[in-house]
Amino acid sequence: MDTEWSAPHGSWASSAARRRNMQAIRSRDTKPEQLIRRLVHAQGLRYRVAAKPLPNLRRTADMVFRPAKVAVFIDGCYWHGCPEHYVPPKTNSGYWSQKVARNMERDRDTNRRLKEADWTVLRFWEHESPDTCALQIAATVSRLRPER
Secondary structure (H helix, E strand, O other), X not given: OOOOOOOOOOOOOOOHHHHHHHHOOOOOOOXXXXXXXXXXXXXXXXXXXXXXXXXXXXXOEEEEEOOOOEEEEEEOOOOOOOOOOOOOOOOOHHHHHHXXXXXXXXXXXXXXXXXXXXXXXXXXXXXXXXXXXXXHHHHHHHHHOOOO
């Protein structure tokens, strides 16, 4: 039996180990998201998790406050090109750098589309203080929430 692994044609993974690593990365329910959600929930605010703010926009926000029209994104430093923490990869750097650049462009496009639809977009980096993020989210939602 041949134990050597080779990437399938057109695969993005440069090795079996890299492929396993990339498949294990969460796209939702990350630790920073969970911490911030817990803190926001403790303040009495309710929200949708991993929801589309706009039905015709094929993108999901980490937290959506529909009545207040607030979409919250907790961006990973690597995947979204954090100016403080992003470090270009050493292997397959062309592919990964282009992927991060596309993510950043998609983030800007998402912001633009949501703002055009009168939504407020809040973006935080995963390294930011969860307490500070939760306070800013709560203040924004409270200010924009329609009177009951």
